[in-house]
Amino acid sequence: xxxxxxxxxxxxxxxxxxxxxxxxxxxxxxxxxxxxxxxxxxxxxxxxxxxxxxxxxxxxxxxxxxxxxxxxxxxxxxxxxxxxxxxxxxxxxxxxxxxxxxxxxxxxxxxxxxxxxxxxxxxxxxxxxxxxxxxxxxxxxxxxxxxxxxxxxxxxxxxxxxxxxxxxxxxxxxxxxxxxxxxxxxxxxxxxxxxxxxxxxxxxxxxxxxxxxxxxxxxxxxxxxxxxxxxxxxxxxxxxxxxxxxxxxxxxxxxxxxxxxxxxxxxxxxxxxxxxxxxxxxxxxxxxxxxxxxxxxxxxxxxxxxxxxxxxxxxxxxxxxxxxxxxxxxxxxxxxxxxxxxxxxxxxxxxxxxxxxxxxxxxxxxxxxxxxxxxxxxxxxxxxxx
Ligand code: SPD
Numbered sequence: 001x002x003x004x005x006x007x008x009x010x011x012x013x014x015x016x017x018x019x020x021x022x023x024x025x026x027x028x029x030x031x032x033x034x035x036x037x038x039x040x041x042x043x044x045x046x047x048x049x050x051x052x053x054x055x056x057x058x059x060x061x062x063x064x065x066x067x068x069x070x071x072x073x074x075x076x077x078x079x080x081x082x083x084x085x086x087x088x089x090x091x092x093x094x095x096x097x098x099x100x101x102x103x104x105x106x107x108x109x110x111x112x113x114x115x116x117x118x119x120x121x122x123x124x125x126x127x128x129x130x131x132x133x134x135x136x137x138x139x140x141x142x143x144x145x146x147x148x149x150x151x152x153x154x155x156x157x158x159x160x161x162x163x164x165x166x167x168x169x170x171x172x173x174x175x176x177x178x179x180x181x182x183x184x185x186x187x188x189x190x191x192x193x194x195x196x197x198x199x200x201x202x203x204x205x206x207x208x209x210x211x212x213x214x215x216x217x218x219x220x221x222x223x224x225x226x227x228x229x230x231x232x233x234x235x236x237x238x239x240x241x242x243x244x245x246x247x248x249x250x251x252x253x254x255x256x257x258x259x260x261x262x263x264x265x266x267x268x269x270x271x272x273x274x275x276x277x278x279x280x281x282x283x284x285x286x287x288x289x290x291x292x293x294x295x296x297x298x299x300x301x302x303x304x305x306x307x308x309x310x311x312x313x314x315x316x317x318x319x320x321x322x323x324x325x326x327x328x329x330x331x332x333x334x335x336x337x338x339x340x341x342x343x344x345x346x347x348x349x350x351x352x353x354x355x356x357x358x359x360x361x362x363x364x365x366x367x368x369x370x371x372x373x374x375x376x377x378x379x380x381x382x383x384x385x386x
Contacts, residue, residue, distance in 0.1 A: 073314075123305060154341050165302070182287060216271070220239035336352075
């Protein structure tokens with residue numbers, strides 16, 4: 001991203017300019033309409049709102065935030081597998097004298113289903129952007145008490161004020177990344193550059209795709225030049241045809257756990273997220289990552305406090321703790337993903353720069369599908385059971 005473009009994005013994210021001024025400036029800098037839409041949609045959907053000033057003359061200002069009481073002795077976290085550094089939890093436990101339990105999941109849908117089924121007991125969960133919208137509609141998130149998260153100011157402006165939570169009332173950005181193809185450069189004759197790789201019969205039994213409805217069907221929509229958020233019946237029918245054509249070549253539908261098979265060389269190519277690919281690469285440097293030319297998903301996962309959480313003060317302390325620059329950097333150094341924390345991002349051993357304007361042309365944020373979710377659910381069931 002050029003300096004001028006970064007400045008413009010920051011200005012709209014912080015509310016220094018409004019959306020119309022942003023569009024005018026962006027067009028002047030030669031940004032495509034698609035890029036402008038992506039920036040506004042994914043990063044700065046609404047202007048950042050300054051806290052309302054107390055009105056003169058005794059008119060009541062905003063309601064004071066609740067007191068949260070002392071930090072509890074336990075914290076229960078439910079998050080994606082392989083998504084936290086080895087020292088993050090032990091250091092927190094030691095400093096805050098608080099025992100942390102970490103359960104993992106492999107997809108947003110798995111996590112949402114568990115919360116919807118009334119699984120109580122979690123104090124923090126980690127939804128992607130579109131899943132935040134779903135949790136909001138289901139009224140499954142607690143509002144954050146901002147005075148307990150002073151480090152929120154460390155987050156880069158492009159990851160605050162998102163369309164998913166415009167005022168960060170419920171979310172603290174955790175990690176961002178891209179869905180693409182992890183591959184063994186020593187096993188494939190040419191580096192993959194298309195989702196068509198999974199349709200290649202020569203790779204039968206040596207390739208996998210993710211066990212994740214949004215990433216899987218989304219890839220086949222992009223393959224045909226469609227939005228990965230499409231709910232158009234004709235486009236979805238075409239995605240199903242491609243998904244089934246690929247299925248005969250797949251060794252399995254598998255997400256993060258495929259890393260061991262890539263490292264061992266049992267799998268030559270896998271649909272996977274960039275950070276998990278980097279974790280596998282740390283064990284075998286024949287592993288590379290490619291973003292297909294047809295486009296792919298970009299996403300940012302956040303921590304939120306689900307309704308029913310019992311250790312709310314400890315959850316806030318954890319949120320503030322992971323926003324420390326050195327803690328955020330340690331997390332990204334382990335996960336291989338980008339840090340939305342600007343100060344942490346500057347400390348990474350291997351920098352993961354924010355996507356360039358050029359890259360944004362083929363990347364798309366996943367959005368809540370609304371009523372279309374049921375249609376996708378049905379389609380995914382049909383694909384997997386065929
Ligand atoms: N191993 C952690 C992977 C986290 C991926 N989250 C984003 C998924 C977007 N569909």
